[in-house]
Amino acid sequence: MSNNQVSTHEQRQEWRAHHLHSASPFLTQMPKIELHVHIEGTMTPELRWKLSQRNNIPLTIGPQKTPLTSLKQTHDAYKHIRGRIGAASTKPQESFTFYEAYYGGMELLRTEEDFYDLAWEYFDKFAGMGGVYCEVFFDAQGHTRRGLEISVVMGGLKRAQMNAERELGVSYSSYDPFPNPVAE
Ligand SMILES: [Zn+2]
Numbered sequence: 001m002s003n004n005q006v007s008t009h010e011q012r013q014e015w016r017a018h019h020l021h022s023a024s025p026f027l028t029q030m031p032k033i034e035l036h037v038h039i040e041g042t043m044t045p046e047l048r049w050k051l052s053q054r055n056n057i058p059l060t061i062g063p064q065k066t067p068l069t070s071l072k073q074t075h076d077a078y079k080h081i082r083g084r085i086g087a088a089s090t091k092p093q094e095s096f097t098f099y100e101a102y103y104g105g106m107e108l109l110r111t112e113e114d115f116y117d118l119a120w121e122y123f124d125k126f127a128g129m130g131g132v133y134c135e136v137f138f139d140a141q142g143h144t145r146r147g148l149e150i151s152v153v154m155g156g157l158k159r160a161q162m163n164a165e166r167e168l169g170v171s172y173s174s175y176d177p178f179p180n181p182v183a184e
Pocket of ligand 1: 036038137
């Protein structure tokens with residue numbers, strides 16, 4: 001391949017943004033595998049809002065800890081995660097960093113049901129995209145460090161995995177990155 005055939009970073013971003021919203025049946029119906037997903041990072045704005053309500057934990061954004069007081073605000077905040085494709089803003093007071101989004105979401109996970117909902121939402125969405133097999137990582141130490149019993153974490157994830165296999169036809173392997181307390 002000669003140099004002029006190598007795509008630029010901008011071209012690759014454009015290609016990704018284009019296909020992210022593609023309705024092409026070739027792409028949408030193609031069976032898919034996902035080989036490296038950190039389950040805690042899959043939390044949607046809807047689940048984030050639901051968990052904050054369920055566990056009575058206020059949501060905030062940015063260094064000034066501006067409160068997020070509705071699902072719509074929470075949804076909008078996701079458009080501002082820095083580095084995200086198409087991020088609407090890079091103003092720190094109204095944007096999450098990746099780690100604020102990730103660890104802020106982890107804090108909301110408290111019960112077996114919370115972990116079930118997190119994993120089930122992911123499997124359901126994955127199956128909807130034609131997903132058939134995935135390898136799921138979870139941050140066991142990140143949760144036990146917060147005082148949760150490992151059985152709370154494992155119980156919810158395992159139940160969702162078994163239901164996903166039975167009801168959605170999604171098979172999986174899961175990995176506990178125990179020796180690696182910080183997400184890659
Ligand atoms: Zn990773």
